[in-house]
Amino acid sequence: MKLLYGILATLFALVLGALAFAYSGIYDVSASSAHSAPVRWLLHTTYHASMARRAEAVTVPDLTAERLRLAGAGDFDAMCAICHGAPGREPGALGQGLNPAAPDLAESARHLTDAELFWETKHGIRMTGMPAWARLTTTRRCGRWSRSSASCLASIRPRIRTWSPGPRG
Numbered sequence: 001m002k003l004l005y006g007i008l009a010t011l012f013a014l015v016l017g018a019l020a021f022a023y024s025g026i027y028d029v030s031a032s033s034a035h036s037a038p039v040r041w042l043l044h045t046t047y048h049a050s051m052a053r054r055a056e057a058v059t060v061p062d063l064t065a066e067r068l069r070l071a072g073a074g075d076f077d078a079m080c081a082i083c084h085g086a087p088g089r090e091p092g093a094l095g096q097g098l099n100p101a102a103p104d105l106a107e108s109a110r111h112l113t114d115a116e117l118f119w120e121t122k123h124g125i126r127m128t129g130m131p132a133w134a135r136l137t138t139t140r141r142c143g144r145w146s147r148s149s150a151s152c153l154a155s156i157r158p159r160i161r162t163w164s165p166g167p168r169g
């Protein structure tokens, strides 16, 4: 019984401590300051594990069609370059104010599989500024190329892989 009271008292103290921390305003949430090393490690590790686990279920569509490559190039310039930058182009003002910063996708493409890239593009990453592009499938832009959300979203992949100039690139 003593042990049970001890555990309950510890839990109560932890919850109270967490509430006091949340209401105190001590933690700096501004985008202009960096995360501390432990918080950065925790967020990054959680994000990678979550993404890798969910990407296992993704079936990547055929990305070789020229039509897809060109469509992806246009969309990359219109929707991604402002935050991620493009060859010879820095991210725009929006991208430069992000924390965490949007990574160089040429670099990301070296360590991410097609399935991981597709999953991240479709679902986004919560609380980082990376949007979920899944809703694109409802726009005319995507309907023009394909009814399939898979080919629509994954069309961005060849652009990242080849850095080839697109219609607007």
Ligand code: HEC
Pocket (backbone or CB within 6 Å): 047, 075, 076, 079, 080, 081, 082, 083, 084, 094, 095, 098, 099, 100, 101, 102, 103, 105, 107, 108, 117, 120, 121, 125, 128, 129, 130, 131, 133, 156
């Ligand atoms: C409003 C800004 C913004 C836009 C627009 C944006 N992204 Fe991102 N993206 C981010 C940020 C910030 C991250 C980093 C998240 C993190 O560090 O956890 C990110 C991360 C990613 C990653 C993961 C990279 C890695 O190395 O793990 C991929 C893939 C990605 N974005 C693809 C895209 C694509 C494709 C587009 C365009 C369709 C796009 N993003 C548009 C902000 C953006």
